[in-house]
Amino acid sequence: MSDLHVIIAGGGLGGLALAQGLHQAGISVAVYERDPSPAFRNQGYRIRINPDGITALQAVLAPAAFELFAATAGHPGTRMDAFDHRLDLVHGQQLAPVPGLPGAGRLAVNRRTLREILLSGLEKSVHYGARLTHYRTEPTGPVTAHFADGTSATGDVLIGADGVNSAVRAQLLPEARVVDAGLRLFYGKVPFAGEADRERIPAELLGLWTTVIGPDRRFIGLAPVQYPEAPHDAAARLAPDIALGAGTDYLACVFGARRELLPCTDEQLFAMTGPDLRELALGLLESWHPTLREIVSRQDPASVFPVSVRTSVPVPAWETSAVTLLGDAIHVMSPAIGVGANTALRDARVLANRLVEAAGGADLLAALHAYEAEMVEYGFDAVRESAERGHQLVGQDPLPTA
Numbered sequence: 001m002s003d004l005h006v007i008i009a010g011g012g013l014g015g016l017a018l019a020q021g022l023h024q025a026g027i028s029v030a031v032y033e034r035d036p037s038p039a040f041r042n043q044g045y046r047i048r049i050n051p052d053g054i055t056a057l058q059a060v061l062a063p064a065a066f067e068l069f070a071a072t073a074g075h076p077g078t079r080m081d082a083f084d085h086r087l088d089l090v091h092g093q094q095l096a097p098v099p100g101l102p103g104a105g106r107l108a109v110n111r112r113t114l115r116e117i118l119l120s121g122l123e124k125s126v127h128y129g130a131r132l133t134h135y136r137t138e139p140t141g142p143v144t145a146h147f148a149d150g151t152s153a154t155g156d157v158l159i160g161a162d163g164v165n166s167a168v169r170a171q172l173l174p175e176a177r178v179v180d181a182g183l184r185l186f187y188g189k190v191p192f193a194g195e196a197d198r199e200r201i202p203a204e205l206l207g208l209w210t211t212v213i214g215p216d217r218r219f220i221g222l223a224p225v226q227y228p229e230a231p232h233d234a235a236a237r238l239a240p241d242i243a244l245g246a247g248t249d250y251l252a253c254v255f256g257a258r259r260e261l262l263p264c265t266d267e268q269l270f271a272m273t274g275p276d277l278r279e280l281a282l283g284l285l286e287s288w289h290p291t292l293r294e295i296v297s298r299q300d301p302a303s304v305f306p307v308s309v310r311t312s313v314p315v316p317a318w319e320t321s322a323v324t325l326l327g328d329a330i331h332v333m334s335p336a337i338g339v340g341a342n343t344a345l346r347d348a349r350v351l352a353n354r355l356v357e358a359a360g361g362a363d364l365l366a367a368l369h370a371y372e373a374e375m376v377e378y379g380f381d382a383v384r385e386s387a388e389r390g391h392q393l394v395g396q397d398p399l400p401t402a
C-alpha cells in the first residue's frame with residue numbers, strides 16, 4: 001500500500017468505479033456520499049453499457065465482481081430502430097458487435113444492481129450522509145473536504161464525482177455552465193412479471209433501444225432490461241460475498257417532449273405523482289398507434305418520474321491542482337446517445353490508472369494533468385455529439401457556444 005490517500009465526493013457510478021479501481025490496486029480511498037444510505041432514492045433505472053463501459057468495469061472490478069456484472073446484464077442485441085407514431089419503420093440500424101466482450105459489447109443493466117456490485121468490498125470506505133459543501137487546498141500539501149454536518153476529511157487528492165450539480169465543480173470551475181436543453185422526460189417501467197407480459201410487446205420494439213417519434217417531435221424510447229439469471233442465484237454462483245437485491249425484468253419506457261408542449265410549469269411537473277405523469281403522457285399521445293398507448297398505459301405508475309435534460313457547455317482546459325472532476329460533475333450530457341454513464345466509467349478507468357502511477361512514485365500533478373487532458377477531449381466530444389443528435393432527432397436546444 002502506498003501513502004497516497006484519495007478522497008472522492010459522490011458515490012454514484014463513476015465515483016464508485018474509481019474507488020473500486022483504487023481499492024483493487026491497494027490505494028487508500030474514501031468515498032463521501034450525501035445520501036444517508038445506499039438504497040436511498042430511486043436507484044433502479046436502465047443503463048445501457050457500451051464497450052467503453054464494459055472495458056472500464058473489467059479494468060476496475062475484481063474478476064468475480066466483473067463476472068457477476070456480466071451475468072446480471074441483459075443482452076438486448078444490437079438493433080436500434082426508429083419508428084413513427086403509426087409504428088412505420090423510419091430507420092433501421094444495426095450496431096457492429098464487438099467480439100470478445102460480453103453481449104458483443106451491448107449490455108442493458110439495472111442501475112441498482114450495477115451499483116450494488118460497485119459497492120461490494122467498499123463497505124468500510126464509503127461514508128453516507130456526507131454532503132460536501134466546499135474544500136480547502138494548501139499550496140503544497142493536502143486538500144480538505146468539508147461536509148454539511150461540520151465534519152471534514154483530508155487527502156492528497158479530491159475527486160469531485162458529485163454529479164450534475166457538483167459542489168466541487170462550482171468551486172473549482174465557477175465559469176463552467178450546465179444549461180437546460182429544453183426537453184422533459186417521463187421515465188417509467190413496464191413490468192415483465194412473466195413470459196405473457198413480454199409477449200404482449202411486439203418483438204421489433206425489444207431491440208437495444210427503440211425510438212418512436214411523432215408529431216412535434218414528441219417521442220417514446222423503449223428498451224428491455226432482462227436478467228439472464230436471478231441476481232441472487234448469479235451472486236451465489238459467482239461471488240457469494242456480494243449481496244444483490246431481487247431484480248425483476250421490465251421494459252424501460254420513456255416519454256419525452258419539448259418543455260413548451262407540456263401544459264404545465266416545471267414546478268407543477270416536478271410536483272406530479274407517477275400516475276399523474278402517466279396520464280399526462282397518454283394525453284399527449286392521443287393520435288398514436290394503440291400498441292404504443294397500451295405500452296405507456298402499462299407502466300407501473302409508481303415507477304414514473306420526471307427528468308429535465310441538461311447539458312454541460314464544454315470549457316477549455318484549466319490549471320491542474322490536487323482537485324479534479326469526473327463523470328456528470330464535469331461533462332453531463334443529453335441522454336440522446338446513452339453514453340453519460342459509460343463516459344463516467346471511462347473516466348474512472350483512466351483516472352485510476354493515472355493515480356496508480358502516482359502511487360508508484362510518478363508526480364501526482366502530472367498524473368492528474370494527463371487524466372484531465374485525455375478526459376476533456378473524449379468527455380466534451382461526447383457532450384457535443386449527444387447535443388447534436390438530440391437536436392436533430394427530438395429538437396433539443398443546440399449547445400450554446402462557450
Ligand SMILES: Cc1cc2nc3c(=O)[nH]c(=O)nc-3n(C[C@H](O)[C@H](O)[C@H](O)COP(=O)(O)OP(=O)(O)OC[C@H]3O[C@@H](n4cnc5c(N)ncnc54)[C@H](O)[C@@H]3O)c2cc1C
Pocket residue numbers: 009010011012013014015032033034035045046047048049130131132133161162163164165166167187307326327328329335338339340341342343344
Ligand atoms: C433515466 C436515466 C437513464 C439513463 N440512461 C443511461 C444509459 O442508458 N447509458 C448511459 O451511459 N447513461 C445513462 N444515463 C446517464 C447516467 O445515469 C449518468 O451519466 C451517470 O449516472 C453519471 O455518473 P456519475 O457518477 O458522474 O454521477 P451520479 O451517478 O449522478 O452520482 C453522483 C453522486 O454524487 C452524490 N452527490 C451529489 N452531490 C454531492 C455532494 N455535494 N457531496 C457528496 N455527494 C454528492 C449523489 O447523491 C450521487 O450518488 C441515464 C440517466 C438517467 C437519469
